[in-house]
Amino acid sequence: AQRVTQPEKLLSVFKGAPVELKCNYSYSGSPELFWYVQYSRQRLQLLLRHISRESIKGFTADLNKGETSFHLKKPFAQEEDSAMYYCALGSWAQKLVFGQGTRLTINP
Amino acid sequence: DAEITQSPRHKITETGRQVTLACHQTWNHNNMFWYRQDLGHGLRLIHYSYGVHDTNKGEVSDGYSVSRSNTEDLPLTLESAASSQTSVYFCASSDQDGSYNEQFFGPGTRLTVL
Numbered sequence: 001a002q003r004v005t006q007p008e009k010l011l012s013v014f015k016g017a018p019v020e021l022k023c024n025y026s027y028s029g030s031p032e033l034f035w036y037v038q039y040s041r042q043r044l045q046l047l048l049r050h051i052s053r054e055s056i057k058g059f060t061a062d063l064n065k066g067e068t069s070f071h072l073k074k075p076f077a078q079e080e081d082s083a084m085y086y087c088a089l090g091s092w093a094q095k096l097v098f099g100q101g102t103r104l105t106i107n108p
Numbered sequence: 109d110a111e112i113t114q115s116p117r118h119k120i121t122e123t124g125r126q127v128t129l130a131c132h133q134t135w136n137h138n139n140m141f142w143y144r145q146d147l148g149h150g151l152r153l154i155h156y157s158y159g160v161h162d163t164n165k166g167e168v169s170d171g172y173s174v175s176r177s178n179t180e181d182l183p184l185t186l187e188s189a190a191s192s193q194t195s196v197y198f199c200a201s202s203d204q205d206g207s208y209n210e211q212f213f214g215p216g217t218r219l220t221v222l
Contacts (some may be wrong), residue, residue, distance in 0.1 A: 009148070044198065044213040086150060094139050094202055096211060100149040
């Protein structure tokens with residue numbers, strides 16, 4: 001079964017502190033993983049995808065097939081990072097399976 | 109600029125009524141999707157379409173239907189609204205030949221069923 005698990009519904013860190021949003025997946029094939037972000041009053045948008053291996057807004061995520069994880073990290077949190085973050089698994093036929101989401105709050 | 113829009117943005121209806129939520133995209137994408145967003149569940153796929161006259165059931169399709177008469181539109185119909193269908197609904201589209209399944213989302217419709 002295809003499943004994405006984000007164990008933390010809420011995560012609160014102070015500005016300047018490191019951030020790690022956890023994501024674990026279950027998929028029998030070769031996974032394609034994504035992080036989507038939803039800022040307040042904005043639509044859901046793609047933040048980054050594992051195959052690009054890029055850093056967006058200071059965030060990175062490494063696919064660990066052994067641990068079936070795709071954790072999102074940022075070394076120094078900024079207040080504008082406060083948002084809802086969804087990890088998503090690209091399954092067959094262009095569909096996405098989303099995790100439950102993590103609401104990240106950056107405290108000043 | 110190409111975009112994806114949803115209407116209405118907010119809707120209040122009564123149990124048992126039929127409701128249709130509109131989704132319109134100008135990306136010329138073949139693939140379109142409907143999700144509902146609920147606390148603790150994330151986004152769950154309701155229905156999806158790979159092109160004109162193609163529709164498929166998703167994870168939570170009971171009580172919902174869609175039709176695809178053209179490339180741009182995928183309206184979502186709640187045949188007989190129930191309180192359990194109170195949610196935020198998102199429409200998304202993607203390019204069939206695009207890379208890496210990136211989906212582009214609409215702004216969402218907040219539906220309340222009383």
